[in-house]
Amino acid sequence: MELLLSSMFSDQYLDFPCPKVEKMCQWLMFDEQEKDEPSQTITEDSSGNSEMDYNEQSIIYHLFKAYSEAIENGYGDLKEVIAKSILEKINPLGDAIERVTFWKFQTQENTSGTYLKAESNQNIEIAFNAFYLSFPYGRFAHFTANAAILESIPNEGVNIVHVVDFDMGDGVQWAPFLEAMSNKGISLRFTSIKFDKQRNFDTPWNSEETKRRLYKHAETCGATLVQIDEMNMEDLIIELKRVKKRGCRNEWTVFNCMISLPHMVGRRRRRKSQAMKFLASAKAFLANYVPRRGIIIIGDGEAHDISNNICSNFDAFFNNRLNHYEVVLESMEKTFPVKLREARILMETLFVAPHICSDSWFEDWKEMKEIQEKFGDDYGLMEACKFSMENIDEARGLVNEENSLFMVRVEGEMDNEMVLEWRGIPLVRISIWT
Known part of the structure; x- marks a missing residue:
């Protein structure tokens, strides 16, 4: 956990440059004399x-x-x-x-x-780095999710961790995860969801560039990243059924679903109905496995909508x-x-x-109303998975809870939801299910 937390602030990522925030922000400052x-x-x-x-x-x-x-x-x-x-x-x-x-x-x-x-x-690339490091919204979501994933992996009987990511985007979540996995002797595989007519808006990243950066970072930190795939939802459903039928005794499957986080806005927003289809596939895949063979992570920057x-x-x-x-x-x-x-x-x-x-x-309202009526507040998922006290304490340190108005609160019947708040108002909600 300590390695994961320290790497969230590292400026040593190859191709993940994070120089001092103030220096980055100087590049974003207007030069009024040069503007008409x-x-x-x-x-x-x-x-x-x-x-x-x-x-x-x-x-x-x-x-x-x-x-x-x-x-x-x-x-x-x-x-x-x-x-x-x-x-x-x-x-x-x-x-x-x-x-x-x-x-x-x-x-x-x-x-x-x-x-x-x-x-x-x-100035989008400089702005992205400055925004991600300056404010805790994305780092809180990514650190909390990654820590929960690491804690969920069984100590024995797992040779490969397969991460199925609803929206990989620029891949910034997975750089510290690769570092944390580098000494575990477990291979990693990623599958990123590809949507029809997908295209980036005002962002310097694309899927091929993200793959290249992650492969290169894995090589640098010593993680065994064997494959990064892209497939649409229909192909994913077929693939999950095939894998489940074949059996995945030595594989731990992670379904990661981040939606509506502020830094994700540079690319097409995924609708929550699409996320529900992804989560339904995750639930169907993990159902009837005893013991469970994976975990579902949901990070939502507009989680207050669903009530x-x-x-x-x-x-x-x-x-x-x-x-x-x-x-x-x-x-x-x-x-x-x-x-x-x-x-x-x-x-x-x-x-x-x-x-x-x-x-x-x-x-969005009509969509959320339908989701609420069909699934309730818990997305219709399976068993809640409790956050560890170590994860909670580290998250509180990450958002500097003692010296700011940011606060981390734990909710859910099984303490499976962690919420980043400002003055008691929810900003980001992370939940874990198995």
């Missing part, structure tokens, strides 16, 4: 006061409610009128509620949003999601150096804004 865009697009208002007063916030919250009701009832024209009214009342670089409002209701004609997105896209209260109506869902991303932006602002404010704005623009300005929230 007026400086007020990246500075606060002249009064220096970016906080809304109580009456303004109250008006905006009422407009939020009217907006969500217009969507639910199909009043497209009214929706646009309300969005325009909301935009007129906020400062796009104000406090967290104003920024989340700006990103949710921005229009194609908004030059500030276009300018910030253009700046972000020019009876949130799914009951779109207005509750809409406001809950707005509140969630307001808290994400607030946590970024409060934990990042003020002198690097412009770098933070770029990272907000690149990794958080696309989740907020998505036009699919109504579809």
